[in-house]
Structures are given as structure tokens and as C-alpha cells.
Amino acid sequence: xxxxxxxxxxxxxxxxxxxxxxxxxxxxxxxxxxxxxxxxxxxxxxxxxxxxxxxxxxxxxxxxxxxxxxxxxxxxxxxxxxxxxxxxxxxxxxxxxxxxxxxxxxxxxxxxxxxxxxxxxxxxxxxxxxxxxxxxxxxxxxxxxxxxxxxxxxxxxxxxxxxxxxxxxxxxxxxxxxxxxxxxxxxxxxxxxxxxxxxxxxxxxxxxxxxxxxxxxxxxxxxxx
Amino acid sequence: xxxxxxxxxxxxxxxxxxxxxxxxxxxxxxxxxxxxxxxxxxxxxxxxxxxxxxxxxx
Numbered sequence: 001x002x003x004x005x006x007x008x009x010x011x012x013x014x015x016x017x018x019x020x021x022x023x024x025x026x027x028x029x030x031x032x033x034x035x036x037x038x039x040x041x042x043x044x045x046x047x048x049x050x051x052x053x054x055x056x057x058x059x060x061x062x063x064x065x066x067x068x069x070x071x072x073x074x075x076x077x078x079x080x081x082x083x084x085x086x087x088x089x090x091x092x093x094x095x096x097x098x099x100x101x102x103x104x105x106x107x108x109x110x111x112x113x114x115x116x117x118x119x120x121x122x123x124x125x126x127x128x129x130x131x132x133x134x135x136x137x138x139x140x141x142x143x144x145x146x147x148x149x150x151x152x153x154x155x156x157x158x159x160x161x162x163x164x165x166x167x168x169x170x171x172x173x174x175x176x177x178x179x180x181x182x183x184x185x186x187x188x189x190x191x192x193x194x195x196x197x198x199x200x201x202x203x204x205x206x207x208x209x210x211x212x213x214x215x216x217x218x219x220x221x222x223x224x225x
Numbered sequence: 226x227x228x229x230x231x232x233x234x235x236x237x238x239x240x241x242x243x244x245x246x247x248x249x250x251x252x253x254x255x256x257x258x259x260x261x262x263x264x265x266x267x268x269x270x271x272x273x274x275x276x277x278x279x280x281x282x283x
Contacts, residue, residue: 097227097251099251100244100260101253102255202247
């Protein structure tokens with residue numbers, strides 16, 4: 001077919017493939033190319049050139065992502081766990097003084113992710129600020145009869161503030177009894193700052209007593225948020 | 226004589242509950258040290274002096 005250039009600027013007579021390779025540049029392409037013209041196997045595209053991708057455009061099977069590339073994920077308990085689990089390792093036969101709040105010095109530390117336990121001070125030091133769940137069990141035994149005894153356990157924050165306190169009454173109703181135990185449980189959730197201290201204390205309003213059987217006296221602390 | 230008994234000896238009107246509810250706090254830190262008076266918040270009774278406490282023997 002003969003190539004014709006008419007007076008309106010239209011060239012006719014060019015067959016498919018009739019132009020030299022590479023002669024159509026970006027400026028020559030019209031805007032508004034329909035998606036139907038881009039079907040089939042697309043060339044490999046550089047992802048850095050893609051913009052304005054919405055999350056809905058990324059549904060379905062995603063490629064394996066390297067977590068180190070993720071941003072905007074806040075740190076928290078699930079990413080940086082803080083856990084402490086301490087207990088008394090053997091039966092403690094020390095006789096403690098009555099009407100005195102005794103701070104329990106845990107001598108068997110099963111878990112201490114951030115080395116927060118201070119044996120010299122008998123308390124746990126919060127390593128990072130956050131919301132913490134605290135659970136304490138204090139096992140106490142007395143070996144006198146005939147009177148009612150009040151066993152108390154509490155969680156102390158920073159040496160003065162009581163986060164939780166619990167007690168139980170043990171009454172013998174006038175009959176003499178041998179040694180026997182009570183385990184008093186306390187729980188609390190507290191918003192704590194780094195450096196705050198956590199103690200577990202017990203108290204016995206009666207005559208001589210001691211605490212606690214192995215595994216029955218323990219302190220659990222973990223960050224929940 | 227232990228510290229709480231000395232305090233009760235000076236003030237016989239004190240009750241066990243006074244040593245639980247924060248009115249009087251006697252602590253032991255559980256590290257081998259002695260008992261000590263942590264807080265004295267009694268509304269009418271004055272905190273005993275060390276001399277008063279030391280004067281009480283078995």
C-alpha cells in the first residue's frame with residue numbers, strides 16, 4: 001500500500017511493524033491507554049516506581065516479607081516480654097516475728113528475663129515502663145492453738161504503696177491444734193515505671209510462725225502492655 | 226524481745242490490727258537484718274523513742 005499524507009495531517013498506508021523499532025517515544029504515546037491494551041505478560045516492573053498502592057490492592061497471597069522491613073509496629077509485651085518467676089527453694093524454718101511485715105527474699109529464680117531481682121534488697125526492679133500483672137503466694141504456718149490467727153499478704157510498690165492485700169483468718173475454736181499452713185494469694189495489675197520496686201510481704205498477727213513450703217511461696221511478674 | 230513486743234509493752238492499748246492496717250508498720254527486709262519501724266501513723270500515741278525501746282529488756 002502506498003503511503004499517503006493528506007492535507008489533514010493523517011498518514012495512511014503504514015502496515016503493522018512498518019515503523020522503525022524504537023521510534024515511538026514516551027511523548028508520542030497518547031494518555032488514557034486502556035487496561036485492555038496492557039493485558040498479558042507484563043514486563044518486570046521496578047516496585048520502587050509503583051505508587052499509591054492501597055492495602056486492598058495487596059490482598060491475596062503476599063510474598064514472604066522480611067519483618068525487619070516492617071515499620072509502624074509499636075513495641076509492647078508481645079515483642080519484648082518481661083517475665084519474673086521466683087519462689088522459695090526449700091522449706092523455710094526461720095521463725096519470723098509476729099505483727100511484723102516480712103519481705104520475702106526469693107532464693108530460687110526460675111525466670112528473670114531482665115535480671116530485675118535484687119536479692120540484697122528482696123525486691124524486683126521494673127526494667128521498662130508498662131502495665132504489669134503481679135501475682136504473689138505466701139505460705140505461712142503457725143504451730144500454736146486455741147486462738148484465731150490472721151494471715152496477711154500484700155504487694156508493695158516502691159516501699160510504701162500497697163498494690164494489693166489479702167488475708168485469711170484461721171480459727172481453732174478453742175481446741176489446741178498442731179502446725180498447719182495457710183497460703184494467701186494476692187494479685188494486681190499496675191502501671192509501673194522503670195526503676196519501680198515490687199515486694200511481696202507477709203504478716204502474721206499471732207505468735208511465732210514461719211513461711212513457707214517450697215513452691216507455695218512465690219512471686220510472678222510479667223508485662224502485659 | 227522483738228520490736229513489736231517492745232512497742233506493745235510501751236503502749237499496751239495497741240491491738241494487733243494496728244500493725245496490719247498501716248497505723249504502725251514494722252518491717253523486716255528478709256535479708257538477715259533486724260526488724261525496724263517503717264512508719265508510725267497512730268493518731269494519738271507518739272512514736273516511741275529509741276531510748277524508750279532500748280530501755281525495755283526481756
